[in-house]
Amino acid sequence: MAGSHLIRGSRVGAGPLGEAERGTTAPRVVVAYWCERGHRTAVAFADEQGVEHPPVWDCTRCGLPAGPDRDAPPEAARTEPYKTHFAYVQERRSPAEGEQLLGEALAALRARRGG
DSSP: OTTTTSOTTOOTTOSOOOHHHHOOOOOEEEEEEEOTTOOEEEEEEEOOTTOOOOSOEEOTTTOOEEBSOSSSOOOOOOOOOOOOHHHHHHHHSOHHHHHHHHHHHHHHHHHHHTO
């Protein structure tokens, strides 16, 4: 019978391991974070002296930034929509400057082509 050397229904590392075999867990502190929508996110950190917890954490339900103050959660960052290269050029140049540059570029192109 092929594979008879395997222990069926088990995997490597499986077994009734209790805290005595694994050791004791580090002391932890649970910090609650609140987002704009009122969602509560509880995060467990190691309870060590002198270690500060992050002031902002992403909400696990909606992804908005969450803070430890329930009454004053952080505001969501405003994201600007994607701009094309042409949109950035329009911010830097006026239409008159664009026409002038276009005229210069066309004149240089015509001069190279000999026409």
